[in-house]
Amino acid sequence: MAVDEKLKIELGKQGVMVTTIQELYNWGRRSSIWPMQFGLACCAIEMIATTMARYDLARFGSEVFRPSPRQADLMIISGTVTKKMAPQVVRLYNQMAEPRYVIAMGACAISGGPFKQGYNVLKGIDRYIPVDVHIPGCPPRPEALIQAFMTLQKKIDEQHLTGEDRPRHLDEQAPGEFNVPEFGEHDLEPPSNPGTWTVPKIIQ
Amino acid sequence: MSPSGIKTEKLAGWNRPPVIESDGEGELLEVAMGPHHPSTHGVFRMDVVLDGERVIKLKPVFGYLHRNHEQLGERQSYLASMPYTDRLDYFCSLTNNWAYALAVEKLVGQEVPERAEYLRVILAELTRIQNHASTIGFLLQEMGASGTPLMYAFREREKILDLFESLTGSRMMCNYMRFGGCRVDASPAWLEATRKVVAGLPAFVDEFERFLMTNEILMARCQGIGVLKPDLAVNAGISGPMLRATGVNYDIRKVDHYGIYDRFKFRVPLGDHGDIYDRYMVRMLEMRESILILNQALKDLPAGPVMDPKAKIRNFRPKAGESYGRIEAPKGELGFYLISDGGPNPYRYRVRPPSFINLTVLEDMCLGSNVADVVLIFGSVDIVLGEVDR
Numbered sequence: 001m002a003v004d005e006k007l008k009i010e011l012g013k014q015g016v017m018v019t020t021i022q023e024l025y026n027w028g029r030r031s032s033i034w035p036m037q038f039g040l041a042c043c044a045i046e047m048i049a050t051t052m053a054r055y056d057l058a059r060f061g062s063e064v065f066r067p068s069p070r071q072a073d074l075m076i077i078s079g080t081v082t083k084k085m086a087p088q089v090v091r092l093y094n095q096m097a098e099p100r101y102v103i104a105m106g107a108c109a110i111s112g113g114p115f116k117q118g119y120n121v122l123k124g125i126d127r128y129i130p131v132d133v134h135i136p137g138c139p140p141r142p143e144a145l146i147q148a149f150m151t152l153q154k155k156i157d158e159q160h161l162t163g164e165d166r167p168r169h170l171d172e173q174a175p176g177e178f179n180v181p182e183f184g185e186h187d188l189e190p191p192s193n194p195g196t197w198t199v200p201k202i203i204q
Numbered sequence: 205m206s207p208s209g210i211k212t213e214k215l216a217g218w219n220r221p222p223v224i225e226s227d228g229e230g231e232l233l234e235v236a237m238g239p240h241h242p243s244t245h246g247v248f249r250m251d252v253v254l255d256g257e258r259v260i261k262l263k264p265v266f267g268y269l270h271r272n273h274e275q276l277g278e279r280q281s282y283l284a285s286m287p288y289t290d291r292l293d294y295f296c297s298l299t300n301n302w303a304y305a306l307a308v309e310k311l312v313g314q315e316v317p318e319r320a321e322y323l324r325v326i327l328a329e330l331t332r333i334q335n336h337a338s339t340i341g342f343l344l345q346e347m348g349a350s351g352t353p354l355m356y357a358f359r360e361r362e363k364i365l366d367l368f369e370s371l372t373g374s375r376m377m378c379n380y381m382r383f384g385g386c387r388v389d390a391s392p393a394w395l396e397a398t399r400k401v402v403a404g405l406p407a408f409v410d411e412f413e414r415f416l417m418t419n420e421i422l423m424a425r426c427q428g429i430g431v432l433k434p435d436l437a438v439n440a441g442i443s444g445p446m447l448r449a450t451g452v453n454y455d456i457r458k459v460d461h462y463g464i465y466d467r468f469k470f471r472v473p474l475g476d477h478g479d480i481y482d483r484y485m486v487r488m489l490e491m492r493e494s495i496l497i498l499n500q501a502l503k504d505l506p507a508g509p510v511m512d513p514k515a516k517i518r519n520f521r522p523k524a525g526e527s528y529g530r531i532e533a534p535k536g537e538l539g540f541y542l543i544s545d546g547g548p549n550p551y552r553y554r555v556r557p558p559s560f561i562n563l564t565v566l567e568d569m570c571l572g573s574n575v576a577d578v579v580l581i582f583g584s585v586d587i588v589l590g591e592v593d594r
Binding site: 037038039040041042044045046048049052053054067079080082084085088092114115117118119120121138139141 | 239240241242245246247267268269270271272275276279287288291294295354355358359361362375376377589590
């Protein structure tokens with residue numbers, strides 16, 4: 001139930017602020033997304049550059065990088081996820097408290113990127129955990145990361161507290177833990193989480 | 205339980221018995237620092253055995269960023285490996301390009317035009333400055349000065365990255381050098397901008413030094429900590445600022461005479477004690493020497509082509525043979541070892557990474573120190589995991 005926009009502006013001129021619980025709730029969440037201090041590879045340097053003086057991520061309320069997953073809202077997968085590292089990434093994601101979000105930064109995190117042919121490189125972290133925003137690039141520029149933050153903020157803004165399209169953390173049925181893959185004989189077991197990722201169908 | 209109080213079964217799987225004996229009181233604690241640890245620059249694990257606060261055993265665990273660089277290099281043509289070298293040490297992509305180009309040029313016997321040599325020197329020294337500044341920033345961050353010194357370093361780094369971007373098209377992954385020269389020529393406007401940035405660098409180094417050098421906390425936490433002996437450093441194959449901090453005069457720019465470094469006047473800063481402070485100080489002084497080289501190179505830059513017109517870049521098959529091209533990268537000796545069997549791609553493509561080899565003495569430097577110092581010692585080695593694990 002949204003407030004009539006014209007009425008809202010009119011009341012605003014009189015010094016009265018009208019809002020809904022949902023708007024207030026989403027505004028609070030989107031304005032202070034704390035990322036986890038967690039770098040994987042080359043993209044991590046661009047992530048650090050984004051927090052530094054020139055690009056200044058603090059303008060978006062996200063300058064507080066937390067080393068502990070318990071205190072973080074957002075995981076930036078900044079770089080190549082190897083098969084040795086993938087279980088740790090999933091475990092860290094499981095340790096984060098809801099609501100939590102994931103940005104896959106760079107070609108490697110999305111699909112394996114230039115190292116896709118390698119035997120030790122995971123072909124995209126979205127095989128194991130749900131990803132909210134993908135940013136292409138090798139590495140993406142700091143502006144691209146800021147754009148990802150703005151996209152994520154927009155996504156949070158549009159979430160409904162109730163109903164079918166409510167976010168995962170308000171859905172009691174939604175999974176809270178994701179399968180941590182194990183080292184199998186040739187590959188990670190399982191090679192992907194069935195509930196999270198399905199093999200793309202090739203249309204002939 | 206052994207007489208020294210160490211539960212031997214707890215140390216099963218360690219490849220060496222502990223060098224330092226526990227005092228026998230209390231239990232030993234095994235801590236896995238990493239792979240997600242805020243101080244490890246990337247994904248690296250140190251399995252530490254602690255006796256109270258004291259480190260009595262340290263085992264580095266590599267491979268969390270193993271991206272199959274060498275295998276990929278053997279499966280693709282010589283040119284196709286060039287962009288992959290950017291991603292080895294992602295702070296210094298231009299020096300990686302140079303080392304690889306040098307190895308291939310040696311393999312095929314290719315000469316490089318004068319102007320390209322000068323441009324290579326200019327870009328390599330700019331890379332060195334931004335690498336050393338960032339390293340010192342990260343070291344201070346690990347010491348607890350969260351953010352501020354790093355912000356000063358990155359302010360300067362952004363200026364240098366702007367130059368890289370306008371010349372090569374990319375901030376970090378430059379992919380600029382080719383076998384027999386450089387990809388594009390520097391415009392007069394770019395040179396003007398570079399002169400401007402270089403003119404501002406001494407003020408930055410002065411400022412950085414004024415804030416840091418006599419800082420009480422920095423001195424207390426760095427001096428006499430993580431000492432590396434020169435004989436061990438030489439035996440372990442350590443190179444770069446870490447070796448020079450122990451007092452060994454070995455700089456490949458002076459020793460190997462690659463490129464045109466003979467023409468420039470510069471000194472090689474040497475340390476005395478081999479501790480963290482000396483490593484920090486050597487990097488500080490190297491930045492000043494790099495500025496001197498930059499000024500000379502920018503003054504003498506000749507006109508001419510940047511690429512040998514006869515050079516073959518694509519689809520060439522070198523004669524069977526081998527070559528080793530090495531340069532003084534900001535982190536140490538970076539070498540590429542190539543074996544050709546006459547085919548379009550190398551038979552063997554081996555990277556000699558300075559970070560990885562400098563890390564091998566980590567345990568020797570850390571034993572007996574407090575666990576808080578391990579983070580600092582690790583930071584002072586200056587590693588990049590892309591290069592360690594390859």
